[in-house]
Amino acid sequence: MADIVQFENVGLRYGAGGETLSDLSLSLEAGGFYFLTGPSGAGKTSMLKLLYVAQRPSRGVIRLFGEDVVTMPRAELPALRRRIGVVFQDFRLVPHLSAFDNVALPLRLAGMDDDAVAASVHEMLDWVGLTDRAAARPATLSGGEQQRVAIARAVIARPELLIADEPTGNVDPEMANRLLHLFDGLNALGTTVLIATHDLHLMGHVPRARTLRLARGRVSDPVGALRHPPRVRA
Amino acid sequence: MIPRPLDRIVARLLGRAGPLPQPRIAGPMAALIAIMVFLSVLAGAAGLGLAGTSSALDRQMAGRVTIQIVAADPAVRAAEAAAAEAVVRRLPQALSVARVPDSEVASLVQPWLGTLGNDLPLPALIDVELADGGVPTLRRALRPVAPSALIDEHARWLGPVNRLVSALSGLAGALVLLIGIATAATVVLAARGALDTHRGTVEVLHLLGATDRQIARLFERRFALDALLGGVAGFLAGVAVLLMLGRLVVAVRSDLLGTTVSSGSGFALLLTVPLAAALVATVSARMTILRVLRRML
Numbered sequence: 001m002a003d004i005v006q007f008e009n010v011g012l013r014y015g016a017g018g019e020t021l022s023d024l025s026l027s028l029e030a031g032g033f034y035f036l037t038g039p040s041g042a043g044k045t046s047m048l049k050l051l052y053v054a055q056r057p058s059r060g061v062i063r064l065f066g067e068d069v070v071t072m073p074r075a076e077l078p079a080l081r082r083r084i085g086v087v088f089q090d091f092r093l094v095p096h097l098s099a100f101d102n103v104a105l106p107l108r109l110a111g112m113d114d115d116a117v118a119a120s121v122h123e124m125l126d127w128v129g130l131t132d133r134a135a136a137r138p139a140t141l142s143g144g145e146q147q148r149v150a151i152a153r154a155v156i157a158r159p160e161l162l163i164a165d166e167p168t169g170n171v172d173p174e175m176a177n178r179l180l181h182l183f184d185g186l187n188a189l190g191t192t193v194l195i196a197t198h199d200l201h202l203m204g205h206v207p208r209a210r211t212l213r214l215a216r217g218r219v220s221d222p223v224g225a226l227r228h229p230p231r232v233r234a
Numbered sequence: 235m236i237p238r239p240l241d242r243i244v245a246r247l248l249g250r251a252g253p254l255p256q257p258r259i260a261g262p263m264a265a266l267i268a269i270m271v272f273l274s275v276l277a278g279a280a281g282l283g284l285a286g287t288s289s290a291l292d293r294q295m296a297g298r299v300t301i302q303i304v305a306a307d308p309a310v311r312a313a314e315a316a317a318a319e320a321v322v323r324r325l326p327q328a329l330s331v332a333r334v335p336d337s338e339v340a341s342l343v344q345p346w347l348g349t350l351g352n353d354l355p356l357p358a359l360i361d362v363e364l365a366d367g368g369v370p371t372l373r374r375a376l377r378p379v380a381p382s383a384l385i386d387e388h389a390r391w392l393g394p395v396n397r398l399v400s401a402l403s404g405l406a407g408a409l410v411l412l413i414g415i416a417t418a419a420t421v422v423l424a425a426r427g428a429l430d431t432h433r434g435t436v437e438v439l440h441l442l443g444a445t446d447r448q449i450a451r452l453f454e455r456r457f458a459l460d461a462l463l464g465g466v467a468g469f470l471a472g473v474a475v476l477l478m479l480g481r482l483v484v485a486v487r488s489d490l491l492g493t494t495v496s497s498g499s500g501f502a503l504l505l506t507v508p509l510a511a512a513l514v515a516t517v518s519a520r521m522t523i524l525r526v527l528r529r530m531l
């Protein structure tokens with residue numbers, strides 16, 4: 001199967017100081033289900049930021065959908081980003097917009113007409129159990145509710161790649177399971193899923209999932225889940 | 235093409251509920267544009283009026299001359315004056331000829347000289363309106379019949395007045411231009427500020443795959459609306475002031491001021507001021523926002 005994500009010797013350094021990520025080489029198969037774990041501060045969020053191109057690496061090559069995103073011109077990024085759904089660790093809901101409008105954003109950006117948007121968004125909100133909170137502004141939602149809005153927004157456009165940063169950190173175990181089901185279902189429809197999480201229990205729920213461990217900026221592969229690309233340099 | 239539904243998100247994003255803006259007086263931006271447009275309308279009207287006065291002066295002065303027959307001997311003077319008048323009347327370039335009666339000439343100097351003037355030899359005066367370039371012909375025609383004739387061209391002494399009026403008119407135009415530049419500069423600052431305020435939202439929109447254009451559109455709309463609102467308010471205020479001034483001017487009944495205000499085409503030209511302001515605001519906002527967005531990832 002084709003690789004949807006490829007990292008080759010990727011390094012990331014914020015300002016001065018040491019590298020937050022070093023020599024990251026890995027590839028993710030299209031259609032795979034991956035967990036990314038590691039202690040707090042290991043660089044999980046940093047790695048995901050590289051993936052959704054919120055950050056360029058200091059060195060190395062990153063390919064998404066077979067295209068080099070490091071040298072990709074700005075003008076081509078929007079089209080690339082529309083193929084990716086992201087659940088941010090800090091949600092990043094637009095404060096002026098209701099839950100409904102936040103979830104609708106990706107569809108509206110893609111130019112979908114109002115009726116289709118409304119139908120999709122209602123179905124999605126129903127899935128995450130927020131139908132009666134559709135009109136609420138993010139500030140009036142609980143942490144878990146905000147997280148579910150963020151998840152709904154990330155998956156509504158059926159992205160080819162779903163990136164979720166601690167997507168179940170703020171919900172009860174039952175809701176966590178329900179959300180995992182959502183990701184699972186999406187994965188079954190072909191979306192590649194990458195979830196950063198500390199939740200070992202959650203990881204046990206998807207037997208086919210593979211796990212990447214990040215520790216001090218380097219990725220380890222305890223169960224041989226990764227297919228390292230051939231080394232470019234000796 | 236920008237999808238239409240985005241307009242609606244944008245409207246909400248920018249604090250307006252629903253697709254239509256709420257009927258509220260917009261913020262400081264609108265007030266600023268209103269003031270700028272108000273000032274521009276006044277300056278523009280002054281500029282147009284002065285330009286009108288200047289061309290009216292040009293028309294009035296062009297070809298106006300007064301012939302002075304200054305021979306000291308009253309008999310010679312009378313003979314030269316009569317001959318000169320006859321010659322000038324026959325010139326095809328002379329559009330109108332009028333002998334100024336001696337009594338009128340006397341009354342002209344009377345305030346300065348009193349009865350003394352009665353004994354002084356006063357020149358005979360003939361007012362002539364000439365077609366373009368008629369002065370040399372007139373000079374040639376007069377030389378044989380009235381050697382003592384002096385030709386006084388009105389353009390020579392009204393010229394400085396006219397130059398002053400044109401300079402003031404140019405100055406008014408420059409003021410309008412400066413106000414326009416100041417408006418654009420303020421909009422640039424305001425657009426940067428707006429972008430800064432909504433930076434978090436802009437970043438998220440980018441990460442969700444919004445293009446720079448889609449994002450710029452959100453802000454541009456706000457600026458266009460504010461500018462249009464402010465522009466119309468400033469224009470109405472400016473026109474109200476002009477109409478009031480116009481009535482005062484009519485009361486003064488001055489030839490010079492008469493042309494300054496209130497012609498239909500003048501108002502039509504002034505109407506471009508608020509439209510130009512809206513355009514300047516929208517374009518400056520868009521350019522600023524696109525420039526800042528380009529620096530983001």
Ligand SMILES: Nc1ncnc2c1ncn2[C@@H]1O[C@H](COP(=O)(O)OP(=O)(O)OP(=O)(O)O)[C@@H](O)[C@H]1O
Pocket residue numbers: 014015020038039040041042043044045046047089
């Ligand atoms: N924008 C930034 N500027 C400077 N340093 C940063 C920045 N973002 C992250 N870091 C640093 O990089 C390291 C990795 O951070 P990161 O957020 O990727 O960790 P994480 O694995 O996601 O942690 P957690 O599990 O707590 O979310 C941390 O030491 C953090 O302080």
Ligand SMILES: [Mg+2]
Pocket residue numbers: 044045046089165
């Ligand atoms: Mg993190």
